[in-house]
Amino acid sequence: MSTPEGITLHDEPPGIDEYRAMRRDAGLSTKTPEQAAPALRNSWAWVTARDESARLVGMGRLLGDGGWYFQVADMATAPDCQGRGIGRAVLTRLLDRVEAEAPANPYVTLMGDAPGRKLYESMGFVDAMPESMGMVLRRP
Template identity: 50%
Template structure:
């Protein structure tokens, strides 16, 4: 992981609701596994979580005043021209408050600050997040098509 701040950022582009704060640190393994599950993402094991937590280029997390994880997202990639956003998730009870937008805006700002001109920024957009991603400027990758190798 690069030398990026792990302390709370000064402020996301969009203000967070009162009582929430954005941090640039990874969630715990338990928090990561739990938020993926409750947000409807595919389940992951503790071992898979450990790899994600240790090997990401950047993290952004939104926490409640009590310190509970409310939203998260991360970037994987080479830190120079290729960046892939992953694990963008918000606690269902906290959705529609701008928490996911704050996570995305923080991660994109950090990519913009680190990358040379014209970085390649990708994500796989599940239907619930597509409106947010489009509002941030993401477009369909046509004529390229996202592909995966099932195992």
């Protein structure tokens, strides 16, 4: 998988303000600085994509135990850069890291929002039903 022209990938988290802005701009839920800080420092892996001016244009991370369980999270691409293969490059790099560093047969999951489902399906992700059901705990 090649990286889109003019884009570089980095195995590091974005800055806290960049992270919060990327989530907002890409249509993900907003996060407070208190929510964002632990996400940035406690993830198993991060990949950020930057353009030639070092602007954050894409990101993704993996949560996990380093053994058998990994969850893809925070996949986002700047709206003006969507459709260029940045998300695919970020996700490929994250999955390559699992393959290189995790024991055999890892369990990789994600909660796919509608805009990303085509990408996820094209990369081999399938609906977990009826084997598993994604659920969320909503608090008032």
